[in-house]
Amino acid sequence: MAVTTSPERDIVATPMQRAPREALYAGAIALGLFVLFIGLRTDQNISNELILVQRWWLLAVLVVLTMAGRFLYVAYGQPFLANQKIVDVATGLLPxxxxxxxxxxxxxxxxxxxxxxxxxxxxxxxxxxxxxxxxxxxxxxxxxxxxxxxxxxxxxxxxxxxHFSALGITALALYPVIVVLVLALYGGSVAAGFQGSLKWVDNYGIQILIYVMLAWGLNIVVGLAGLLDLGYVAFYAVGAYCYALLGTQYGLSFWILLPAAGAMAAFWGVLLGFPVLRLRGDYLAIVTLAFGEIIRLVLINWREVTNGSAGITGIPKVTFFGLMTFNVSDPNYIAKVLDIATSSAYYKIFLYYLILGLCLLTAFVTIRLRRMPVGRAWEALREDEIACRSLGINTTTTKLTAFATGAMFGGFAGSFFAARQGFVSPESFIFLESAIILAIVVLGGMGSLVGIAVAAMVMIGGTEVLRELDFLKQVFGPDFTPELYRMLLFGMAMVIVMLWKPRGFVGSREPTAFLKESRAVSGSFTKEGHG
Amino acid sequence: MSDASSIQKANPGMNDAILQVEHLSMKFGGLVAIGDLSFQARRGEITALIGPNGAGKTTVFNCITGFYKPSEGMITLNRRDGSNYLLERLPNHEIPARAKVARTFQNIRLFSGMTLLENLLVAQHNKLMKASGYTILGLFGFSGYRKASAESVELAKHWLEKADLVDRADDPAGDLPYGAQRRLEIARAMCTGPELLCLDEPAAGLNPKESMALNALLMDIKDNTGTSILLIEHDMAVVMQISDHVVVLEYGRKISDGSPHAVRTDPRVIAAYLGVEDEEVETVLTEVGDEDVIEQLDTGPDSAHGPGTSSSYFAGPVTDTVGHSEGERVTVSKGASRAAQVDAKSSAAASKAASPAAAKPSAKPSAAKSSAAKPATKAPAKPKTPGVSSRRGGRK
Amino acid sequence: MQYFVQQLINGLTLGSIYGLIAIGYTMVYGIIGMINFAHGDIFMVGAFTALIVFLILGALFYSVPVVIALLVMMIVAMLLTSLYNWTIEKVAYRPLRGSFRLAPLITAIGMSIALSNFVQVTQGPRNKPIPPMVSTVYNIEGISVSLKQIVIVIVTALLLALFWYLVNRTSLGRAQRACEQDRKMAALLGIDVDRTISITFVMGAALAAVAGTLFLMYYGVIAFSDGFTPGVKAFTAAVLGGIGSLPGAVLGGLMIGFIESMWSAYFSIDYKDVAAFSILAIVLIFLPSGILGRPEVEKV
Missing domain, CATH: 1.10.287 (Helix Hairpins)
Structure with a gap:
């Protein structure tokens, strides 16, 4: 027994045997990756020359952490995950x-x-x-x-x-009320409730809902029609500048300019889409990216109109359908009309319901369109363009309608964004925004409204939460700013979620019509389009 | 739809050909895939387009359905209402929409992530688009659209029943077995309400039972809807059983045209089929039942050409990864065409009228001819099988 | 005329850098059919590595000959940047190979965000200027050619020659081309596909690192966000030349370089990027597969 060692034992090492070796490899790689970037830091001295600051201890800590992490993963994590899939012999149940x-x-x-x-x-x-x-x-x-x-x-x-959708909508509708109530109870007065709700309604509520709306808009293009659009933020920018320019120059109301911004964005969608929609796959992706960049560069450089990088300020606030305003100085200021205490929270709460309404409109139109011939044609286009043409579907117009519809919702969101910020500049419309929106669509599961909403909440809400982690200063010292790590963690989260669920949170597809019963279509059958 | 014949009676002067292909040529660069092809498909009939692999059948289909723009020639479609369309001038998607020509694909193209019902609803796109007021009216739930929508579901259900797929209406199309996918593709094409249905190898990869079901479906379409059918098929059982008219292609040229009976006794056709798989040749010859011909051409199994190398049964999955036009690129070199050799052979036989038996000696001049056509010295080594040796020469 | 030739030289310099980055895009696209969005940031990491090595050299030695300094910077940058790209491929792309097409695109974008923010967090958000390394300028008949430009063009030419040899004359290159044609078949024929793909990423990163070093030498400044614009330009170049085609990448890079320098010289410097992107769109409308790309056969 002692002499004859079975060959398998050398090949299939136990996790415990493999773990130290794997940990060493990981440590070596981490050392290679981090040695210059973490071990040393470039800094300017007083005479503005670059000098190197040494941080070898930090490097050592990170390398050791990497090794420990890898060791634990290989030794315990992997066997644990593998065991999760093995049925217990005695009970016949999964653990x-x-x-x-x-x-x-x-x-x-x-x-x-x-x-x-x-x-x-x-x-x-x-x-x-x-x-x-x-x-x-x-x-x-x-x-x-x-x-x-x-x-x-x-x-x-x-x-x-x-009951996910119904519960979700109810929760969203009640969210500001709950926030105000909780904070009012906590703070002991209604005014404190309103004041405290600002952050929760604005940074979390409105911020996330804007992304939900943008992602739902892009979902029409990418998720349904299967056209990879990397320049979606351009239409967001068109909508925002449409409201900003026309609102400041001509004093037109938001309620007129909202549809105008949507129409304008849709028009641009058609204009840009028309020449390029016969391109396929990654060629379309780069051209849309290029268009996104062109629009941003024009916004930066056409200073006479757009005021360049400085942007446009003093964009008028949205009125309460013309009946009441949210400017304290106006005679029909909402607090005066309703005879309540002055607070800036009213406007935020109003904006919250406005964007919630716009989101629901987007969702409603998307759901409706999916059951209409044009929506089915979009999905068919994603599945097989050639078959579509053989059935008499004009693929160019079908693609254009998808592009224009998606752009329109981007335009709506853009004009809302301008109204909310009161200020627009080209800085808000960089490629990163397009990438984030696209990431939300894909992470949510292409075509699934619920999945996309969840993805927006997780990704945008998650990075917002980082702002709250002030206690970390207790751990890492007062210089530590968790916000700095926001985008780093965002990028890593994108990778991790994608590795965990390559088809997104909701990988299956709801059929748009059924004879007997509606059964979700598994993600393994749906295609992602070539365009 | 089933009143096609009555319309025809009302217009006695109307051309009874639904499709006329005249002098059609398709060149890919310098390669001639189709050369000067003319044929007709008659209304209410099943016309089969057959020929060895690489004969350009699918290219003809792609020209008819607008996926390729032919280099030369005219393709006329005569609709039942008397209107005519020049298919080579119509954009791709208008051929099904306006000229009412629907097609299926050799490598099945379904919307695999959509349910069967959805597949059939997509096929009724243009009709429903109109009914929904180009989306706008439908968005607000107008009753006109709701009615049209219900009707389209009924039509889809009708065709699902015909294709024996109604039980699986709510399953994704990608989940169906192969044979059912073929039937679904035909049902989907029929949902566009076509007057001419083009089927590209509908029986490829089907087992005998599925093949029977397919035949029944096609006969049903022919008898009950008045839709004319043009089909490409390798399965001779299907072709001989259901088609009214057969057009035979070889190397992009028509070599025979007529009733199934006439075609199957045409020696040029038989010779052309020596250019395909030997198994298929045998089926052809057995079906033809012409012992003379078998003896005359005396072809044994060819070990160098095993089945599967270019078997049409696997054409779907294999060509999926290869650009199709590649598969259809054919150089027409002298001596390549088997049919041409038969012509040559018969004329040679006629000139040597003194020979007592026409069969065996006639092979010799043919062999000489084929060895002259190519420089290789192989032909004299195999004088008994001119077809096989010169096939290699022609194909290389 | 002199002015024109001057711009031609500037364009050639710029185009060389774009071409070197574009090769990384086009090779990765050719072999696994994905847009490696993190490639621009790989380039930035290369430039930053070169910067840190430059500072280390300055701190350790009193004076180092420029040639040696540049060589050391380049080699260290190539090694470390390759390690980055190799790790990224292994961690973020390999597990998703053969899955959903957009999944690796999203991880690539995620990696791009993570990389640039990693450098921001570890090295600070400010621009990092270095003193000019090479400042000789030759004046030939009114046209000024700096030594920097000559170095860039020569290094690029040498690398391209080496690279061409690697891809066309070695078994490694053959393996790469085989994987590009048909990965499954290549695997069946005994090619280690994973290794070939890893090597492709390493090669792309090494070229990007050289481009980064040259960029640092040419402009004398780098910041964490500098990966994006050259990355997008190089990607544009790769697509313009026909993505998947190596000569196309170089050609596209040179074209973008020329367009930019000519446009800034004759029209408006503000709109040079707009010009480059517009020309991309126009070219693609007429040549949907780029200039040297294989036209896509529509399978019916």
Whole structure:
């Protein structure tokens, strides 16, 4: 026995045997990657010359962390994931999923208790624990709250899954109300509630919904018609500048300019789309990218009209359908008309409902169009363009309508964006925005409205949350700014989510018509288009 | 739709050819895929276009359905209402839309991520577009569109029943077995309401049972809708059983044209089929039942040309990865055409009228001719099988 | 005329750099059919590596001959940048190979964002200027040609020659071309496809690193965001020349270089990028597969 070693044992090493070697490799690669960029830092000295600052300890820490991570993944992570797929011989069942193990009643109760105690002590935390520990305590409270909420969601998961759209819309409609109520209770007054809600409604609510709308608009082009558009932000820019220019120059109202911006963007969509839509695949991608860049460069350089990089300021606010305004100085300011306390939160909440309405309009039109011949033709075009032509579908006009419809929603979102910011500049319409929107569409699952909305929430909301992580300054020192890592983490999250779910959160497709029952079409059958 | 004959009676002077192909030529660079081809497909009939692999059949289809613009020639489609269309001048998508020509593809092209029902609804696009007021009216839920939409579902259901696929209406098309996909493609083409249905190898890859079902479907289409059918087929059982008229192509030229019976006894056709798989040759010869011809041409199985190398049964999946025009590129060199050799052979036989038996000696001048046509010295080594040796010469 | 020749030389210099980057795009596209969006940032990483090596050399030695400094910068940049691209391919693209077409595109965009922000976080967001390395300028009949420009053109020409040899005359190049034609068949014939693809990424990155070093030498400044514009231009060049075609990439790079320098010289410097992109669109409308690209056969 001792003499004859089986050859298999040399080849198939156990995870424990492989892990140290893999960890060493990972460490070596990490060392190679980081040695110059993390080990050294280029900095300017007083005389503005570049000097190198050495940070070898940081390099060492990162390399060791990489090795440890790789070791744990190979030794425990991979076998664990593999075991998840193996059925227990005795019971014939798959092992308990990670989620059911993670969300358990005792943990839930513990989390609730933690939150309750910490909320109760909220005022006296600093005194009790000192500012340093209090920061951790708040973080713990936040984690426990998230865990408790996630547990509730997990417990009702089948119900939520079955009524996702209705629940989602209800939640979105009630969101500002809930935020104001919670904060009012917390702060003890309604005014405090409104004031505190600003950040939550604006940074989270409106911000995410703008991306949801843009992604739903792009979804028509990429997800349904299968045309890869890397310059979608151009139409967003057209809409924004349309409102900004016409609103500031001619004082036209938002309610006139909203459809005008949509029409303008659609017109540009047709204009740009017409010559290039016979291009296929990546050629179309680069030309749309080029158009996006051309529009941005024109906005920067056509200073007489667009005021160049400085942008346009003083864009008028949206009025409450002409009845009330949100300018404190106006005679029909909403607070004066309704006789309530002055607050800037009204405008944000109004904008929230406005963008929610626009989003729902986008979703409604998309769902409606999918069941119409033109929407089916879009999807058919994605599946097989040649077959489409053999059935008498004019592929050029079909592509153009997809392009124009997508552009129109981009234009709507753009004019809303201009109204919300009160300021537009070419800075807001860089390629990165197109890339983020496209990423949301693909991460959500092409064609799936729900998946895209979830993806926008995760990706945009997730990076916004980084702004909240002030307690990290306690850990890494006062110079640490979590916001700096926002885009780095965003990029990495894009990669990780894509590796985890290559077809996006919702990979299946809802049929647009059925005879007996509607069954979702698995993602493995749908194609992604060539255009 | 089924009143085609009555319209014809009402217009006795009308041309009864639904499709007229005149002097059609298609060149890819210097390669002649189709040379001066003329034929007719008659209304209400099934016309089969047959020929060895690479004869240019699919190219003819692509010209008719507008995927290729022919180099020369005229393709006229006469619709039932008396209007005529010059197909070579119509844009690709208007051929199905206006001239009412529908087609299927050799390598099936379904919308695989859409359900069967959706596939058939997409086929009714133009009709529904009109009914939906080019989307605008439909968006607001006008009743006209709802009615048209319900009708289109009914039509789809009708064709699903015909194709025996109604149980799977809500499954994705990509999930269907191969034979069912072929039937679905035909059903989808029929949903466009065509007057001429072009089928590119509908029986390829089908098992005998599926092949029977296909025949039944095609006969049903012919008898009940008045749609004329033009089909490319290698399966001689299908061709002989259902077609009313057969056109035989070889190297882009028509070598025979007539009823199935006339075509199958045409020696030029038989010779042309020596250019394809030997298995197929045998089927042809057996079907023809002409012992004389078998003896005369005396072709044994050719070990160098195993099945599968270019078998049409695998044409779908294989050509999927290769640009199709490549497959149809054919150089017409002297001595390549088997049919031409038969012509030469018969004239040679006539000149040597003194010979007692026409069959065996006649092979010799042919062999001499084929060896003259190519410089190789192979031909004299195999005097008994001129067809095989010169096929190699012609193809290389 | 002198002015024109002057612009021609400037265009040639710029075009050489674009061409070197474009080869990376076009090779990756040729072999796995994806747009490696992170390639522009790989170029930026190359330039940054060269910058750091330059500073290390300056800190360690009192004076280093320029040729040696440049050579060391280039080699270290090539090595480290290749390591980056190799790792990215292994981590972000390989697991998605053969899956959904847009998935690797999204990971590539994600990697591009991550790379540029990684450099921003680790090296700071400011522009990093270096003192001029080579400042000799020759004046020939009123046309000024700087030594920098000569170095760029010569290095590019040498690399292209080497590269041409690698692709057309070695078994590695044969393996690459085989993978480009049909990856499955190549694997069946015993070609290690994974390794070939890795090498392709390494080669592309090495060329981008050289381009980065030359860029740093030419302009004397680099910032974390400098990957995007040259990256997009080089990608444009690759598409203009016909994506997948190596001579096309070089030709496209030179064309973009010429268009830019001519446009800035004769029309308006503000709109030089607009001109480059517009010409791309116009060329593609008339030649949908680029100048030297294989026309796509429509399969029916």
């Amino acid at each position: 308990e999923s990670v989620a059911t193990r993670f969300f358990r009643l005792p943990y839930f109760i513990a989390a609730i208790v933690t939150v309750a105690v910490l909320v109760f002590l909220a005022g006296s935390l600093d005194g009790l624990l000192g500012p340093g520990l209090a920061g951790y305590a708040r973080f713990l409270r936040a984690l426990a709250t998230i865990y408790a909420l996630a547990s509730v969601l997990f417990y009702f998961r089948t119900f939520i899954h079955a």
